[in-house]
Amino acid sequence: MLNKSEYTVVKGTLAAVVLAIIQENPSCGYAIIKEIRKRHGIYLGPSTVYPMLGELQRRKLLVSEWIMTYVRPKKVYTITKAGISELQTMSVQISVLFREVTKTINMTVQ
Numbered sequence: 001m002l003n004k005s006e007y008t009v010v011k012g013t014l015a016a017v018v019l020a021i022i023q024e025n026p027s028c029g030y031a032i033i034k035e036i037r038k039r040h041g042i043y044l045g046p047s048t049v050y051p052m053l054g055e056l057q058r059r060k061l062l063v064s065e066w067i068m069t070y071v072r073p074k075k076v077y078t079i080t081k082a083g084i085s086e087l088q089t090m091s092v093q094i095s096v097l098f099r100e101v102t103k104t105i106n107m108t109v110q
Helices: 004-024 029-040 046-058 081-109
Strands: 062-067 074-079
Touching: 004 029, 004 046, 004 074, 004 081, 029 046, 029 074, 046 062, 046 074, 074 081
Parallel strands: none
Antiparallel strands: 062 074
């Protein structure tokens, strides 16, 4: 079980992954789930991804639009300018965090 700090790191990393995928290609939730599985080899279910999308939308980092041209309507998410800015900030923070973690692990292994 993750403690609150660990959960925050994982949640922030997941948000960055979702924003990055949507920045590359506006997508519906199911396409995002499939892309995460393809890229990272992990399955995140709808109960993880859809609340994240809702939170990112409430924070004005994403907007959504219903596309009715498919057999079933799809809610497609697009990143906003605020989302791009937040993704850049998250990218720097995650890079620093993982660099420091790697440094610590390497010092411990030696």
